[in-house]
Amino acid sequence: MSKKECPSCAMEIDEKEKECPICQYEFPKTNKINPIVALIIVIAILFMLVYSI
Ligand SMILES: [Zn+2]
Numbered sequence: 001m002s003k004k005e006c007p008s009c010a011m012e013i014d015e016k017e018k019e020c021p022i023c024q025y026e027f028p029k030t031n032k033i034n035p036i037v038a039l040i041i042v043i044a045i046l047f048m049l050v051y052s053i
Pocket of ligand 1: 006007008009010011020021022023024025
């Protein structure tokens with residue numbers, strides 16, 4: 001079981017927790033797809049630029 005440290009109260013809590021059960025700190029959503037989506041957007045913009053010329 002992996003644990004993560006709450007940046008607010010420095011308590012170790014379960015990795016799956018979306019918010020700290022002690023201080024109710026809300027963890028930012030871990031977005032694993034984000035870099036891929038960003039890459040697709042960049043490629044799409046490049047294609048748009050190429051076809052607009
Ligand atoms: Zn906390």
